[in-house]
Structure formats: C-alpha cells, structure tokens
Amino acid sequence: MHIKRRDAIWGCASLLAGTALATPSRAELGSFLGLAEGLEDFWLATDAYIYGYPLVTMEMTRRVMTNVAAVEGTRGPMGHIIKLRQYPDASFRDVTAPNADTLYTTSFFDVGNEPWVLSIPDMKDRYFLAPMLDGWTTVFQVPGKRTTGTGPQTYAITGPGWSGTLPSGVKQLKSPTSMVWLLGRIYCTGTKEDYAAVHALQDQFKLVPLSAYGKPYTPPPGKVDPAIDMKTAVREQVNRMDAVAYFSLLAQLMKTNPPSAADAPALAKFARIGLVPGKDFDSSKLRADFIKRIPEIAVDRIMIQFKINKDIKDINGWAYTTKTGIYGTDYLMRALITAIGLGANRPQDAVYPTSQKDNEGRAYDGAHKYVMRFAKGQLPPAEGFWSLTMYDGNYFFVPNPLNRYSISARQDLKANPDGSVDLYIQKDSPGADKEANWLPAPAGKFILMLRMYQPSEADPSIIDGTWTIPPVQKA
16 A cells, blocks of 8 residues: 555644654654654644744745835835735735725834834724734734724833833733734725725834834835745745754744744753754754755644644634734744734734535635525524634635625625525626625635634524534535
8 A cells, every 4th residue: 555655644633733644653664654763853843833933924924025125015114104005916925815895904013123103093982902922823803893892002112121211191001022014904894995094093103212202203225135035935935944954943933033932942952962952953953854855744743633623613613713913932823824814913812713625524615616505593693703714735815806795785695585695605706696695616625714703792503603604505
C-alpha cells in the first residue's frame, strides 16, 4: 500500500492534538521522515514555530502594508492612517479573508519609544469598532459602539513599561507590545451617499505621537525597501521561510514585543532549540536536517485544527469558534486564526463560521449550484450586521461580473412566500428575479464565511450555539 508523505504528516498532527484516530506514533513517523534521532527536539521546534507564527506573520504583514512613501490604497507608512474609500476587490492580497461590509480605517504604529494618541470623532450612532491588536494578534482593546459608544473619544496607546502623565481627557490604553495594529471598521451600505458619509467620518480620525498631541502635525513620509516582496501573499512568504530564518526573525521581534508571563513554561522548553526571549536565535542548537521539515509539518499541524480542535464547532458543514481575539496559551488556535483570518475580533464583536463543504460533505465547486435557506425569522441575530462572503481556496475574493464578494441584508433580499430567505450560491446568475439573492461563485473550488458582527446581547444564541446555521445544499 502506497503511503503519501503528507498523509503521514497529517496523521501525526492528529496524534499530537490528542485525537483517537489511527495514526502512526511519533517514533514511527520520525523514522518515516528520517528524523528518528533527536525526534523530541524536532517536535519541540514545531511547537516553537506554531507559538511564533502570529508574531512573524504580523511583522511580515506590517512590512508589506507600510512599505510605501505615502498612503496608497490599502497601504501606508508607519503612523499614517489608511482610509479605505471603498470595499476591497478581488485584487486585494494584503490580508487573508478580508470583508466587504465595512470600510477599514487602519494603521500600524510603534509605541516602543513613546505613546501614540488616537482621536475618534462623533460617529453619530453608526456601527463601528476600532480594535487594537498587539504583535501576538491579541485584541487588547476595542473602542467602538458596543463598548464605548459612538461619541467623540481620545486614547493614548502606551507601550511596555511606559510611565508618564497624559493630557486631560486622554484615556490610557496599554499595549503589551511595541507593535500595534489599529484595525478599525466602519459599517457602510456601499451606496454613493453612504460612502460620502463614512468618508467624512474617516477624515476626522487622528493619530499622532504624544509629543505632537495638540500641535500641528504632518506624519513623515515612509521609507521604501525594494527588497520587500510586495506581490506574494504574506502567508505564502511566511510559510516559505526556512526554520533558521523564521526563528531568527522571531527572536529579534521578541526583543520589542515581549511574550506574556503566561508563556514562561513554553519558553523554558524552547531554549533547548536556541529560542530565548531577549536574545538572538542560536541556530547551532537546531539540527540541519530539521530546517526544511519544521515549517511544513508545523503548518500542517496548524491547518488540521479545523478538523480536530475541540473548540471548533462543526454544525451543518460550518466550522467556527468563539475563541478569537484573546487566546491565552492556546497557541494552536492563535496560529490557526492568524493563518485564515488575521485581525479577527473578539467573539462579542464578531463570530466567523466558515464552510468548505456542503451538507453532504463534498467540497464546494462552482460547477454546481447551491442554496442556503434561512427559515422565517431565522436570519442571523446580530445587532451590528451579518454577511455571507465568497472566497477562493486561499481565502481571497473571487472576481465576478457584479463585483459582489458578499451578500447581506443590504442587497434587499427577497423572501419566499412562506417568509424564508434563499441565498443562491453559484457561478452563473439565477435570473433577474433572483439576482438580489445571488452570491457569485468561481468556476472551481471555493470557501464561504458567514460574518455576524456584534452578536445580540438580548439573544446570545450565536455565541452559545443555540442558533443553528442552516446548511448549504446542492441544488
């Protein structure tokens, strides 16, 4: 019987995650891969790779998104606010699983030397949130309609160990790391009038270093590094790195983006393979024959979490978790969310069920037609908004004649005579009378994501799982 190497790797990932699947032992797999000697160090290295995956990915994302002299579309220099004026399109590759429901208002900035002050205008009761992520992808603060209301508000984001006095009326938000990613989202219907209204709000967002607060300030132009790959998707760039390059970068990043105190037990183990916080990576402690295999197996361990992680629910073909935004020591979950949805919110702000197969367990394919039916009164109970988004197999938007990448209530969905609502998921138009309910699909494989922003506090059924997501059925 021919055994494929990748099958063996995935089988081992199942074993490592504690499943009862029939899988080879570590020693058996190590022998198969030629890693019998020093096997424990090899698995420890994959643990360290998974641990560092969010910080390395955030840094590579920061490099690409800030490697411009001035704001250009989805990119802007450090400390500049990027104000997306329209929804991302099918050419967008900076972040996996982007949304087409809100206008991003974002910035990468460094609070290592001094705090930065963020001023948010009166949002006039419009739904928005301004989550701030540290270098490890933890959402450490979330100003927004749910948490702080929609009135004007001003915050000073301070870095690790900062102490000092802030101006009156400025509230301190403590970042655990020097790297901060503001990933603001403002709901917009996409009409010409609503675009203009949101643009006016975006233009009132201000971000300045504390030393310039209350003074005229123009952010300096960015520096362009021609060595940075601006075309290849960030996830692919990260996954291509060999282990030495990866761990060397991780060690460098940990000097200004310190691990949390809860990470101490894991870090004590990682010292055995040369990874010590505050120090350069000691590559002499990593065996040369491990270097190429560590990333491959570690990434497989991350991605198989979809199948085996107990915190990922699987209902009617929809996989999702409410363990996003704050991860503690759940390094596998943190790495998975980094890989498929970098920038994910806390569950109180958004839940993201994802579906790769129909209700009969078959991978989606644009050669077929599908229907998702919501019974009367059973549309997602989200106080912010909900949408169903179409992605290709790599979690990027799919080009289509309507330039429609998601479908939601803003399409003025047509209900059936019994009050139910059908969404038509297919490559070709279902006809003019049904086009409002059409989510265009590609010719080949695709993935669906149901976004539910601000699950209802009055109806907690999204988070507790009592609201059931309907299956996607082959028509």
